[in-house]
Amino acid sequence: MKFLLRYKGLLAAVIVIILVLVMAVASMITGGATPVTNFLGVIFKPVQNFMSGITGGIESYYSSIYDYDTLLAENAQLRLRIAEYEKASREYEEAIEENERLKELLEVRTRRPELDFAPAKIVARDSSNWSRTLTLDQGSSSGITKGDCVLSSEGYWVGVITEVGLNWSTLITVVDTDTTVAARIFRTSVSGVAEGSFELMQQGRLSLAYLPLDSDIQNGDVVMTTGVGGLYPKDIPIGEVVDVQAEDSGISARAVLKPYAELDRLAQVFVVTDFTEG
């Protein structure tokens, strides 16, 4: 007993060494944690986590201070890159739009090779209720002159240019009260005058006037320009017949037309600056 009391330190060390050896051997054999290490791990893990959290926070705080300048520079660089991407995206959209316009122009040119076109965008619509006009973004600098006719991308009649500036022009649309175009019904070749009237303008329609009373006109008949007089090209579709009425005078008939061009939706038009009579 005396011996034990005398060498208790040495004994404790030996016991600890034996325990460690036993644990190591047990760990080697089982390939996992021993009950003791498990017990210790359960107790110390939260403490470890807590300490690691604190030290990690301190570390990241210090590193963020040290990295602040780098981050700022990186942020600026990223902002610059985003701006570049945004610019590229805008240019891409513009290019697509331009491509669509050119494609439409090409289609119209292919369909009507005898016509020379100047593409134009609609920039304003008449704000009064008394007329139906459009303002275009192209003018005399693009070869547009007063009296030029204007077509939609599908090749439908839109109107006639009435005022021209250097980089703008105004056109009266097909339903305006000032519209007067020599036209014919495609199926029967009966000719008349396509003209706007105030009453019909409110409904987005126009009329084909001065038709013989006995002429054969049916709803759905296609009305096209005649090209008579050489003012405008011929065979440009204007609209279709939706109603036939006798004129007030009683000596002729008139057909109410629904224009093919969707005037409210138009954004791009083609001004016929020149044409060869075929």
Add this chain to the structure above:
Amino acid sequence: MLYHRQSIIKWCMYGLLLWFVCAIQISLPLRVSDVHAVPIIAMAVVAAVLEGPRGGAVYGFFAGLLCDAFTAGADGFFAIYMLIAGYVVGAVVRRYFRVSLMTALIWAFAAHAVADLLYFLFFMLIPGRAGPSALAQVALPELLLTLPYVPFIYLISRGIHRRLTEKY
């Protein structure tokens, strides 16, 4: 100096409001059977009611120019008409009326009706573009659609007027 600065800011605000009203007229018109409101004339009248004949005339002239720019073939009709209307409304209101929403409504209605009537006479009836029925088809619905804008225009304009005139 303060007065001038306040005055410049005030007229700039009126200018912005005019531009806004013009944009509404062009881009967001409430349409009833293809007729939409035309609140620019009402805007000029409200300015004349609040600012008197001189301010009303100058403001009316510029508002009229805007109207002309967006009306094909108007050829300065609205600029001249609204200059005169601005002066007359400003002078008459200053002398005989109390500045109020009702006054603005009455004068906006009157000025708009006269503008429509004159435009119809000179640009539609005399050139033979439309008969008298056009007045009922366009002028009347246009007036009825425009009047609801007047209270909003009046209240905003009065706010600008009070904030930037009476402080001095």
